[in-house]
Amino acid sequence: MDSGRRDVCGSGLRLLLGLGLLRQASGAHALSGSLKWSARPWLTRLDEASGALSAGTATPRAWQSEVEAVLGRLELPDLLRSLDFEQLAASAKFPSQGEGMERLYFPGEDGRLQFLRFRPYLFTLRKDVAVVPHGHHNMATLHMVLAGEARVRHYDRLEGTDTHMLIRPVSDEVAKPGHVSSVSDEHHNIHWFQGLTERVFMFNIGVYEVRPGAPSGERDYVDAADGILAGGGALRVARLGRSAAYAKYGRL
Template sequence: MPSQITRRQFQGTAMQSLLTFSLLETLFGAELFAKDIRPVTAQWLKELNTIAQDLKGTKLTQTQWKTQCERLFNQVNLRDLLEFIDFDGRISQTPFREKGERAIQFRFPEVEGLPTNLIFGHQIFKLKQGQSVTPHGHDNMATAFLVLQGSFHGRHYDRLEDTQSHMIIKPTIDSTFKRGDVSSITDQHDNVHWFKATAEQGYIFNIHVLNLQDGNSGRVYIDPNGESLNDGTIRARKISAAESTKLYG
């Protein structure tokens, strides 16, 4: 005699099948979404790599690179970029530092058409409220920033003159930076910056093109609360990374 199932067993089996189908549908949809966004975001990164290559090859001036880089940063779909870099995975789960920014190094997914050896370096800065990417200038590099999440009090300065112990700087930008906002730095413009997180959490996507000329690339930390000069500039003391973190981290 054929076995019979109760109404409860039938309902349980039907519900299990429905949940399985729903899960498969969700996973299939997510996979389609991932396949859809990866080529678009990879093309965006490829264009960033091209202008970085042109900058290092002197086909672009630093001013031209700054303009083109900010244009590309303003074009990117943030949702797609966050999905591409697995923001909800390792990025958001990496712990904060006690003071100063947490610099998170990561690799982009391998996508057809995207070079495996990019000309530019990349990282994400993670900060909690009150923490800073502390005030510093940049030697021999061009770099750009895109706020992924949160808000920041961002300040930029032109770097006018250097001595062994001090830097003469002039304020250029003093503004609130929110999700999707962009800034960039070259030797000629806005070379010094300082970003302080004003939201509970903040994330900044950063790219940097190093060794534009002979010599080393790197940060030069300063104390921007220095001597105010008559022409509106500031004579800022050069300090160590440790002192910078202690003062402003």
């Protein structure tokens, strides 16, 4: 990556994290104009990919490839060394069960919050706390580990009934800073994150209602650890309600 692109991407992620810390106390306009605008090319690429997905001119799988490539090229270690992570840690929330989740915002040229065709969030996890195993419908979402380490598992949803689901495990990784993964209706529809270090920070973006008018946003919670082998590497697992899923998987 050339130095100009690295500077643009680095400033973009600095804006992402810094704004999450500053917006409540100072407002989104508190960041300098140069910092706002240096982030725009990076944000534009994510926004264009998300707009194409929503318009039906890009498939969910193509969206996954594009946004993973955009964020995967960031030289994150150099960026993180330049950030004040003590301040970030002091402001972030780490629930004792399940993930912390804070909406992030970006200012435009006039200082007003920018309209984006994806929703960005900062996710946080404590050690042994999980984003419980679940799938989605009619949406695509990405997670990037910013700091710490997490165990990340993905599954393909094959079919389902009101009480059970047939899934196939496809990956099980220790995700370190810079690791990027995504899910959609077309590819790796179920995921499960477990914190392995004392604190884990993840950047998340989501595109909702990929097919306008169809149900979107509800999670399919599944009992991924207690499946029954069903042939071909697939598992038959029970569906869970939200409370039951967090009771069993929210903290190990």
